[in-house]
Structures are given as structure tokens and as C-alpha cells.
Amino acid sequence: METEVKDQLVSIEKPELVAPPNWEPVIMGILCNWCSYAGSDLTGTSRIQYPPNIRIIRVPCSSRVDPWFLIKSLQTTADGVLVSGCHPGDCHYITGNYYARRRFLVTKKLLNFVGFHENRIQFSWVSAAEGPKFAKVVNKVTEEIKKLGPLHLYKKENFEKK
Amino acid sequence: MNYTKQIQDIAAKLFTEGKIDVFVGYRMNGFDDNQVPVLITDPQDVSKLVFTDKSVFNLVNYLKTDHTRRKRVGLVVKGCDSRSLNLMLTESQVKRENLYVVGICCEGIVDDSGHKMQNCVECVVPDAVVSDELLGTPSGQKPYMVNVDIAALAAKPLTERTAYFEEVFENCIRCNACRHSCPLCYCAKCCIDQETATLYNGANTTSAAFHALMTWSLHLAGRCVDCRNCEKACPSHLPLHLLHKQNESVIYENFQEHLAGVIPEDRGAFYKYSLKDPDDFIM
Ligand code: SF4
Ligand code: SF4
Ligand code: SF4
Numbered sequence: 001m002e003t004e005v006k007d008q009l010v011s012i013e014k015p016e017l018v019a020p021p022n023w024e025p026v027i028m029g030i031l032c033n034w035c036s037y038a039g040s041d042l043t044g045t046s047r048i049q050y051p052p053n054i055r056i057i058r059v060p061c062s063s064r065v066d067p068w069f070l071i072k073s074l075q076t077t078a079d080g081v082l083v084s085g086c087h088p089g090d091c092h093y094i095t096g097n098y099y100a101r102r103r104f105l106v107t108k109k110l111l112n113f114v115g116f117h118e119n120r121i122q123f124s125w126v127s128a129a130e131g132p133k134f135a136k137v138v139n140k141v142t143e144e145i146k147k148l149g150p151l152h153l154y155k156k157e158n159f160e161k162k
Numbered sequence: 163m164n165y166t167k168q169i170q171d172i173a174a175k176l177f178t179e180g181k182i183d184v185f186v187g188y189r190m191n192g193f194d195d196n197q198v199p200v201l202i203t204d205p206q207d208v209s210k211l212v213f214t215d216k217s218v219f220n221l222v223n224y225l226k227t228d229h230t231r232r233k234r235v236g237l238v239v240k241g242c243d244s245r246s247l248n249l250m251l252t253e254s255q256v257k258r259e260n261l262y263v264v265g266i267c268c269e270g271i272v273d274d275s276g277h278k279m280q281n282c283v284e285c286v287v288p289d290a291v292v293s294d295e296l297l298g299t300p301s302g303q304k305p306y307m308v309n310v311d312i313a314a315l316a317a318k319p320l321t322e323r324t325a326y327f328e329e330v331f332e333n334c335i336r337c338n339a340c341r342h343s344c345p346l347c348y349c350a351k352c353c354i355d356q357e358t359a360t361l362y363n364g365a366n367t368t369s370a371a372f373h374a375l376m377t378w379s380l381h382l383a384g385r386c387v388d389c390r391n392c393e394k395a396c397p398s399h400l401p402l403h404l405l406h407k408q409n410e411s412v413i414y415e416n417f418q419e420h421l422a423g424v425i426p427e428d429r430g431a432f433y434k435y436s437l438k439d440p441d442d443f444i445m
Contacts, residue, residue, distance in 0.1 A: 013324045067380045072361070075373060088441065099437035102417060105443060106383050110376070110405065110413045113316065115324030124445035137445055153324065154331065161366035 011149040012117050025145045027139070028073040029056040030065055030080045032097075035086035035127045042131035051137040051142040054082065062086070063096035067107040070121060074111075075156050080120040080145035082137070087125040097125075115153060119144045163269045165213040165297045169238060169392035172264055172295060175235050180265035182262055186209040186221045186231055187238040196274070201229050215272050220278075220391040222247045224343040225256050225354060236262040238419045240271070242281070245387040245423030246345040250428055251292070265293025265302050287424055295330060306414060306421075309407040333398045334371035340402055341378060343395035344373055346385050350355065353376060379405035384413050385422050386432035416440050 001129075009019040031037040037058045049070050059065060062085025076123050077134060083104065091097045112118045122144075124137045152158070173185045189200040189210040199219050202208060220243045224230055224314040239247055244265055250256050256358045269287045270282030282288075284307045289300040315323055336358075341347045364368040379386075379402075393402045413419055413431045417439060422430050 013320070013321060015321060068357075068377055071373060071376050088437070095435065098437070099432070101439050101441065101444070102413075102435060103287060103380075103434060104415060105440060106409050106412050108443060109378065110383075110408055113312075113323065113408045114327040114376070114405075115320060117320060122445065123443065140445070153328070154369045154372040155316065156361065156367075156369045158367075159369040 009146075009149045010030065011152050012147075013015045013115055014152050017150070017152050019149050025053050025079040025142065025150070026077050026147075027138075027141060027145060028060055028070075028078040029054040030058055030069060030073075030081065030083045031091075032062045032064075032085040032091035033058055033060050033125075035090060036084035036124075038128035039084075039130050039134045041159075043134045046131045048135045050129055050138040053142045053145075054138050056161070061091065061093050061096040061100075063091075063100040063103075065103075067103055068075040070111070070136060074116065074120070074127060075154050079148070079151040080122065080125065080141065082122045082141050084124045084126050084134075084137070087127055090116070090127060098112050116151075119148060120151065127142055130146060163215045163276075163298070165266060168209050168297055169264060170208050172209040173202065173211055175207065177208065177215075181234065181399045182236040183233040184235050185211070186224050186230065186235060188213060188217040188219070188221075188238070189232070192324045203234060203276065211424065213266070215270065216437050218271050218273075218345075218394060220246060220252060220389040223343055223391060225250065226345070226348050232260075234260050234262070234263065237331070238264045238266065239290050240266045240268040240317065241285060241288040241290055242268075242389040243345075244292045245287060246389060247292050247386070248423040248426055249346060249385055250348070252423075261294075263290070263295075265290025265296045267296060267298030267328055269298070272380060279390070280310065280389050285388075286421055291424060292426075307443055308411050309403070310408050311404055313403065314410060328368070330400055330404075331375065332368045334368075334375060335398060336366040336371055336374065336402060336444070337397060339395040339397060340375075340392035343391045344382070345389075345391070346382060346387075347378070369373050375405065382406060383409035383427060384419070384433075386410060387421070387423050388432055 011017045065083050073081050085097045088097060093097045100145045111121055122141050176182045185278045187200055188197040190212060191198045191247045197216050206254045221237050222243050251258055273279050286304050286306055315403055354377050358370055389404055417431055
């Protein structure tokens with residue numbers, strides 16, 4: 001008789017913590033109103049399937065995304081974040097995403113430096129016409145974050161008195 | 163490095179000419195050979211002023227207080243301090259015409275054990291960039307070096323870094339001394355306080371400390387001048403420079419920016435962009 005021994009899924013930052021069975025990651029998706037949110041809309045109206053792990057927030061522009069949003073998402077429910085905006089040159093506000101790009105890199109490197117796996121913080125450029133690309137991005141991000149296991153770092157509720 | 167005599171003379175001259183209301187300098191603390199900042203308003207007190215390689219604090223921070231606001235101020239700045247002054251001028255926090263700046267061509271300050279501080283070893287701009295009067299001989303800009311602690315930590319595996327920083331954030335007591343001692347944290351109401359009050363109900367947890375210190379360091383990304391006033395003020399002796407130097411090195415290496423506050427009227431890396439900024443981390 002053969003039994004399948006499945007590797008237990010552990011949190012990559014804290015290998016001593018094992019994920020509960022059937023654990024699914026929660027991914028915070030922060031999308032800009034003009035491109036990525038419209039792109040995700042197109043994914044839905046074109047009936048393309050993508051994982052339900054992503055929870056989407058709409059912001060006016062990718063440069064509205066304060067690094068704070070990422071920190072706070074990771075500290076509350078999210079196991080990873082995906083920020084998406086218009087392609088460089090396509091920004092509705094002309095240059096917003098250029099400013100955002102700098103902040104994203106610094107935030108990603110800083111979070112990685114203090115001990116978050118770099119795949120937990122992801123960025124993409126998705127235009128309003130790229131429905132299939134949005135599905136692909138969400139698939140890839142979900143898959144990558146699933147491999148990392150649950151996030152247990154600095155979670156707000158872990159430190160609260162019951 | 164000893165400019166005690168020169169600084170006393172300059173301060174005395176400024177008071178007799180009536181050019182300043184208050185002079186910000188250093189004095190001996192009175193019980194060991196360390197120094198503390200002093201605000202002098204009485205010309206008779208100028209003999210208290212000293213300046214040696216133990217003058218560690220960043221005096222630009224005192225331009226935030228009510229004792230100096232809207233007054234004519236004389237102050238002493240080292241290389242790093244002058245960069246933070248440059249940023250405060252750019253951000254319209256102080257008026258240049260109200261200041262008389264004594265710039266020092268710094269040779270490095272020493273810590274309690276007599277060693278040159280690490281930020282002075284790695285200092286890029288030792289000469290004051292803002293000054294009305296420059297003391298010492300300028301030695302010019304030095305090449306940029308990645309901080310040794312950053313390089314050592316970045317080479318470690320992820321789990322070790324995680325454990326290391328968890329201990330760091332756990333030891334923070336949320337006294338906010340880091341924020342108060344930083345010349346560039348001048349906001350009348352800090353947004354972190356509001357968030358701590360709502361998100362954490364004012365509690366001091368590791369999670370709240372992480373949230374506060376990360377936000378704080380990102381508010382100073384591209385602006386921090388590595389004077390390490392924050393680190394000297396921290397009662398828990400946390401290695402706060404790690405967060406700032408990490409941001410600084412990412413900005414310096416990826417955006418080809420000069421360091422914060424070196425160029426007048428330059429607001430820092432996050433206030434501009436380049437079409438050549440790295441894009442490969444974005445899908
Ligand atoms: S964060 Fe610290 S090192 Fe940076 S400018 Fe402020 S006090 Fe100086
Ligand atoms: S942490 Fe940010 S909001 Fe708070 S005082 Fe400093 S710059 Fe201002
Ligand atoms: S000075 Fe040190 S202990 Fe106080 S809030 Fe800042 S990091 Fe925390």
C-alpha cells in the first residue's frame with residue numbers, strides 16, 4: 001500500500017511554524033483606478049478564471065500607494081501584497097507611476113531586509129486592455145505566496161492581550 | 163579637532179555686533195568629558211562653549227524648538243549636520259537670513275570608547291555644505307561606501323535576519339526619542355501617533371513598534387543624512403541606522419542620486435523620477 005507523504009507547509013520566515021491544513025493565502029491587491037482596476041474588470045467580463053485569494057482595493061493612482069498600505073496589510077490579514085498600476089508612460093496623471101516606482105523598490109528592499117521574503121511584496125503593470133495578463137499575474141503571485149506559507153511576522157493580533 | 167577658541171570668539175563677536183539672539187553650541191556636561199548641547203542667550207556665557215571630537219550631537223535639531231524659532235540664531239554644524247540644515251532650508255522650516263552658520267570641516271567624532279564613529283569612517287561629505295564661516299581645511303568629498311553592518315546582515319539567510327530584527331523591534335519601548343532627536347522629523351503632529359492610537363489602541367507592542375519604525379524610516383528615506391542623532395538618543399540602543407542606511411544604499415545604487423542634502427534646493431530622491439529607474443522587479 002502506498003501512502004503519499006506530503007511535505008508540511010511551513011512559514012518561510014519562521015520554519016518552526018506549520019500552516020494549518022487547507023491553508024489558503026490572503027493577498028491584498030491594490031490596483032489603480034485607470035488601468036489595473038479596469039484590467040481586472042475586463043478579466044471578469046471576459047470570463048477568465050483567477051484565484052479568489054486576492055482582495056482588491058481600488059486607488060486613484062499607483063502613486064497614491066503609500067508604503068504604509070503595504071506595511072499595514074502585511075501586519076493585519078495579508079500574507080502578501082500585489083500592487084498594480086498603469087504601464088510607464090500610460091499614467092492617467094502623466095508621471096504618477098514613475099514616482100511610485102521608486103518608492104516600491106525602496107519599500108520592497110527594506111521589507112526584505114528586515115526579514116520578509118521578497119515574493120510577498122509584488123508589483124505589476126497591467127493596462128485596461130490586459131485582462132488575460134491580470135489573470136496570469138494573480139495566478140503567479142498566488143502560486144508563489146502559497147509556497148512561502150503563512151506570514152507570522154509582526155501580526156497585530158499576535159501581540160494583543162486577550 | 164579642537165575649535166573651542168574660534169567658536170567662542172565668533173559667538174562673542176556676533177553678540178557684540180547684535181547679529182544673533184541665541185547661539186547653539188556644545189558645552190561640557192559637568193561630570194565627565196562628554197558634551198551636551200547648550201543654547202546661549204547671554205554674551206557672558208560664551209566661555210562655556212566648546213568644540214572637540216566629542217561634540218557628537220546634531221544641533222540643527224534645536225532649530226525646531228520655541229527657543230530658536232523666529233529668532234536670529236548662530237549655530238555650529240559639522241558635515242552631516244549641515245546637510246540636514248540644507249534640507250530644512252529647502253523644506254522651508256527655517257529662514258537662511260535668520261541664521262549665522264559656523265561650518266566645520268569635520269575630521270570625525272568619537273564615541274565613549276574613543277573610537278571614531280562608524281558613520282564618520284563612512285562619511286562622504288565631511289565639510290559643511292552650508293556655512294557663513296568655515297573652520298578647518300576642506301578635504302573634499304569621499305567615495306561612497308556601503309555600511310558594514312548592512313553588508314554583513316544582507317549576506318545572512320532570511321530566517322536569521324528575521325530573528326535579528328524581531329529582537330530589535332521587541333526592544334523598542336516607543337518613547338519616540340528617535341523622532342524627537344531627528345532634525346528632519348519636524349511635523350507638529352506625527353501621523354504615526356494617530357495610527358498607533360487607532361490601529362493599536364495606543365498599546366506598545368512589537369507589532370506597533372515595527373509599524374512605527376518602518377513608517378518612520380520610510381518618511382526619512384532619501385532625506386536621512388546619517389548623523390545618527392536618533393541612535394544616540396535611543397534608550398534601548400537599537401541599531402536604527404540599519405533601516406536608514408538600507409534605504410540610502412538602495413536609493414544611491416539604483417537611482418544614481420547624490421546623497422540627501424548635499425545639493426541646495428534638492429528635496430530628495432522621492433520628489434523626482436528618472437525614466438531609467440529600474441523596472442525589472444515589476445511584472
Ligand atoms: S533619522 Fe537619525 S541619522 Fe537620519 S537624519 Fe534623522 S537623526 Fe540623523
Ligand atoms: S515620522 Fe513622519 S510624520 Fe512622524 S514626525 Fe517624522 S516625518 Fe513627520
Ligand atoms: S528611541 Fe529607541 S526605544 Fe525610543 S521609540 Fe525610538 S527606537 Fe524605540
